[in-house]
Structures are given as structure tokens and as C-alpha cells.
Amino acid sequence: MNYPIPDSPQEIFALRQQPIDEELVAAAIAGVIKIVRAQGQSLEELTAQLLADDPMLDQQQRRWLSQLVVQSWEKFS
Template structure:
């Protein structure tokens, strides 16, 4: 992977400066999972946050993302 897994929210935000590709998205997702776990949150809490209504993603996109995060969560176990 060309991108290290982010260790902080600031490092995730800094990824915005990079061109978007599959590896960048994978690094961002891995970073979110890593940070959330380090904060002691559960997969259920992360899923609830992702599934909450927002203006960036529609319902189908939020469900897809929550499944992707669950897979990443399991890979970190």
C-alpha cells in the first residue's frame, strides 16, 4: 500500500490532499477503524454513526459503507 494507515483524525483529514484512488480509500477506512478501536468504541457504535442521516451519503451508500467498515473491523481482529 502506498499510504500508511492514519493514526489520528488529523492524518485522515490530511489525506484530502492526495489524489483519490482505491489505496487512499482503503487507508482512510483502515485509519477510521484503527482510531475508533483505540478510543474504545465498538463496531456497533461505529455502525450507528455511519448509518445516521447526513447530507453527504444517501441511505444505500451509508449501508454499503457500514458493511465495508465491518469487514475492515474483522480484518483488524
């Protein structure tokens, strides 16, 4: 992977400066999972946040992202 897994929200935010590709998205998802776990949150809490209404993504996109995060969470277990 060309991008290290972010350790903080600031590092995830800094990824916005990079061109978007599959590896960047994977690094961002891995970073979010790492940070959420360090904060003691559960997968259920994270998916609830992902599925919450948001103007950036429609409902179908939020469901797809939430499924991707669940799969990633399980791989990092």
C-alpha cells in the same frame, strides 16, 4: 499500500489532499477503525454513526460503507 494507516483524525483529514483511489480509501477506513478502537468504541457504535442521516451520502451509500467497514473491522481483528 502507498499510504500509511493514519493514527489521528488530523492525518485522515490530510488525506483529502491526495488524489482519490482505492488505496487511499482503504487507508482512510483502516485509520478510522484504528482510531475508534483506540478510543474504546465498538463496531456497533461505529456502524451506528455511519448509518446516521448525513447529507453527504444517501441511505444506500451509507449502508454499503457500513458493510465495508464491518468487513474491514473483522479483517483487522
